[in-house]
Amino acid sequence: MLEIRHLKTLLALREHGSLVAAASDLCLTPSAISHQLKELDHWYGVEVVNRRSRPVSFSQVGQRLLKLADEMIPQLQIAHTDITRIVHGQTGRIIFSSECHSCFDWLMPLLNQYRQQYPDVDLDFASGFEANPHELLQHSEFDLLITADPIALKGIEYFAIFEYESRLVLSQTHPLVRAESISVQDLAEETLITYPVDKHRLDIMAKLFIPANIQPKSIRTTDLTQMLIQLVASGRGVAALPDWVVNEYEQKGWVTSRRLDCVAQEGLRRTLYAGFRTEDKDKGYFDGFLKQLAKFSQKRQSYYH
Structure with a gap:
């Protein structure tokens, strides 16, 4: 019966041209190679490889088996690599x-x-x-x-992962920019611009408004950070964003930010986690x-x- 080892042997014979060289490449003996070829000859009833020629040559049946080997062996090698990566947790x-x-x-x-x-x-x-x-x-x-x-x-x-500060984001001309202190009552007069998520998952709502039992005048939502910043910059409301987001837009001069020290002296600080x-x-x-x-x-x- 035709086996993978037979196909590998035929490829090695085509590459090296002799039983001795093919056997060395496959870590076999020349007699083991010869035995495999006899198995193929017996199975198909014809000579598959002419071992007397130098280099060895292939019959029509041998050529067809080589074509099969060219198709199958690379696919087997790819599958072996994929399986190894799966077993070792690489995929x-x-x-x-x-x-x-x-x-x-x-x-x-x-x-x-x-x-x-x-x-x-x-x-x-x-x-x-x-x-x-x-x-x-x-x-x-x-x-x-x-x-x-x-x-x-x-x-x-x-x-x-890391700790961050949620900062109040204001337009450059907002009156609260110059205020000595900002209270939750001050912010209750503002439109809060935020992402469209449950209010309990917003830092400023969960840690400032809800504990004080106070609501902002209104809430406006947008999916995009740049749109949120644009709305704040144009005086449509205020927002609360993580410091790593605010820093980028403050450096561009689009908005300014203040610490929410009405929550705590160090501001509204949170820790970001990865759950798994x-x-x-x-x-x-x-x-x-x-x-x-x-x-x-x-x-x-x-x-x-």
Whole structure:
């Protein structure tokens, strides 16, 4: 019966032209090569390789088997490589979800770096903002959650990525820019411009307005950070954004920002976490992402401190 070893032997004979050289390449003896050729001759009832010619030549049947070998052996090698990568955790899929609308500013460059090391891992994002993302993570709807509000759930771990300050964003001409202090009552007179997410997941609502049992005059939403900044810059309202987002637009002179010291002396500070299932740490490609995230976290902390 025709076997993979026969096809490899025929390829080696074509490449080297003799039984001795082919045997050396395959780590076999010349007699073992000769025995394989006899098996083929017996199976097909004709001579497959003319061993008397120099270099060896192939009959019509031998040529057809070589064509088969050229098609099959590369595919087997690719499959072997793929299987090895799967077994060693080098391939898979990571689906991300984020409660932070502006996290893509730092997350996307990190993912681009990760793709260079793990090109066979499929990276994807859950669509939209879920109402109960922690439970969905627990039930494998996605694999990694970016959140500022970790919840203790069975089988879920959280990795602290970095601390940030949520700052009040104002137009350059807003009266509060020059105010000695800003109270929650001052902000209650403003239109709050924010992303279209549940108000309990907005830093300024969860840590300022809701505890004070006060609501802003109105809330206006937009999906895009640049549009949000444009609305603030044109005096349509105020916003609260993470410092890494605000810094970029302050440097451009589009807006200005103030510390929300009415929440605490150090401002409205939060910690961003990555939530994931404990069982996924055993996957090589997932552990690789966590290690890259840890390296990013260390670099960011050393930069800001």
